[in-house]
Amino acid sequence: MKPLVRNTLILAVAAVAGFAGYLTRHAASPSRPAPPQVARDAGAPILALELPDSNGQPQALAQWRGKVLVVNFWATWCPPCLREIPEFAAVSRRFADAPVQFVGIGIDQPDNVRRFSEENKVPYPLLIAPLQTLAVTSALGNTSQALPFTAIFDRQGELDFVKLGTLNEAELEGKIRALLASR
Incomplete structure (x- = not known):
């Protein structure tokens, strides 16, 4: 040779x-329940967020207390996020009549989020946040403050599950069904 x-x-x-x-x-990272060293109330900083939607209207995450709340941190510039959102949208549509609320927190510009939402017909609220908002996910295991990051809360507002990285449709739906069946 x-x-x-x-x-x-x-x-x-x-x-x-x-x-x-x-x-x-x-x-x-593999999906996992909220880390055992993290208290179930460790998600309180996320639930305390009040962020503008893509039209500039402030939205408090606390308004969805009493529902299973799926909070997904994402961005239009994040390829794994863009692959994940259509599956989140499909699951959101399946639970439209259930006490379940999806909220996307876009670490992005309002115009980008608004355009993405319109083009992809995202059926749940997309809020806008500056990059430093990801700091609220550090205590939940997202020490690198990477995207996508998802936190799922039960109907009492307690953190039940976190995942850094994409969450597939079947896993997401399973987590929601389990929370709806409990309590």
Whole structure:
């Protein structure tokens, strides 16, 4: 084998191996219930948020107390977020007549969120937040303050589940059904 071909092949294999290692280290964390060291009231800072919707109207997350609340931090510039939202929208539509509320918190510009919502017919409120709002997720295990990040609260407003990374439709629906069946 010629040295140039061999070296190119070695570099290609090394690049693929390096990329695979990167993906392994940075893959979405497995879903898990709220970390045991985090109290079920640790989600209180999220429930205390009051953020503008894409039209500038303030919306308090506390207004949805009494419902299973799915809070998803996302952005239009986040590819995993964009893959996840259609599944969230589908699950939201399935639970339209149940005491379930989805809320998206866009770490983004209002125009981007408004355009995304209109183009994708997102059936739940999308609120706007500055990047520093992600700090409320640090105590819930999102120490890197990455996206997407989802927190699910039971009907009493207690944190039940958190996930850093994408949450698939079946898992999301299962978590909601379990919370609706309890209490």
